[in-house]
Amino acid sequence: METRDLGQTGHESTVATFGAIALNWLEQEGADQLVELALERGVNHFDVAPTYGDAELKLGPKLRQHREEIYLGCKTQERDYEGARDKLERSLDRLGVDHIDLYQIHGLEYESELEEITGDDGALAAIRDAQDEGLIGDIGLTSHGDPGLILDAIEQIDDLATVMFPLNPVVMAKSDGDGDSEYDYEAVLERANEEGIGTLGIKAFAKGSWPSTDELPEADRPYCNWYQPVDRPDEIRERFDFAASQGLTSVVSPGDPKLVAMVLDAASRYDGMAEETQRSLLEAARHDESPVPEQLHH
């Protein structure tokens, strides 16, 4: 599978990142099999979070077995020093490892959060201290929120190594490229690339928002995803090729285990996408409703 420089971290990530949230929906045996499948396909970048049910626990056994092959990303939604430190220690414990390669501020949504995180008693100070102690490697940020806020974070956090944000034809078609629009993740991608910051794309496979729960109760959704995904192999491949062609470092696999194998297959066959075909996808998605950022407050 193709690998790309993860910004200036010195790590070359595969063009697909395994989103370990998918493990939450599986029994341990199935979780082990899915991790093995990702590794067999050559994926070397894994991403997990304490908020993904028991995904950290289920990732643990295979992670420890293959620790050297995996660049491990984890996250914290805590915003203050103590909270971030506690969550990091808890994640290290649940994963059963002594080092996390990429530790990310998870789900930045509000300007006030950015102020708190970057303050003297903020999460970033705890993460930097953990970095000095060798508990974590690189520092990252994830957000499904306002692209302008991510740009502010890039401006304010000098040691930011990666950003994770939504990128798919639906939001790209609504982007006007000037960083002002609520969908302008394209501006984030461009800025991150200019700054040598690694870029991890989520929601690449989003087709739209789920119907309201009155119309389709959550229990009846056919996929364990925050958004309604495309689900045919040709569509999955098209979406993967599109996202990978935009200049992202890596495309994160979706949350439902049923989709992961198709994404890994697409990733292992990735060989670019013609510009006119990229525009075709944008044109087809131009009038679609975006699942971003409506699904923010989950």
Next chain:
Amino acid sequence: MAIPRTVTTALADRPVAGAVCLEAGAGVGNTTAGLLAGGASRVYAVTNERKHAKSTLERVRANADLRTDSPGRVAILEADLRDIPLPADSVEVITAHGLFNVVPPADLAPIITELTRVAAPGCHLVVDDYEPLPDDAAVADLFALENAAAELADGRPMLSFYAAATLQRLFVGAGWEFDRTRTLLEPVPWTETHLEAHAEVVHSRANRLDNALGERLCEQADALVETIGSESVGEMYSLAFRWPA
């Protein structure tokens, strides 16, 4: 509303900044928006459909960026492209984005003559349109039905897909120098919304026909929309020309 990539791609290598521009066939104003965003000093958006004139105006009014310094930067002209209400040699960039597929063969020559008349020396012309669809394209059946309804109601087809090579020869024959071609979309996404809009045209024309025949055309159009759903097929191209300085 963001400007479609097809528009920005087609305009990317044209000297729009500071130019007096003409959008021939304004539609919903996508290209007018693209020209204004590209820094055109003035844009004449010409359309013979009142609803397109209105939607282009709304588009410009709704977008603060396009309105910047712009009282008078855009003029929407409700007019026939065979008789453009502008003086000769007055326009520096002309665009026809998705125009010619709704121009019947008989109107090609008068429109090309008028676009040529208003072109200033050194004028740039961008013609974006669709290659004829392959024979096995499912949407071609809907377009054929649309043409049949239009022929029966108006005595002329609704859609004519001209090959890039055909339009190239026509403009070169009118004295334009060919500059470049590029592919804007391949394949072209004919979405559910597009298909419904084409079925709507069948309905509007069929309403003017004998009841039984009209009803059958409408039924067939609705059935095709239902069966096809959406289809990605064909190519949208962009041609660029230069009027000799």
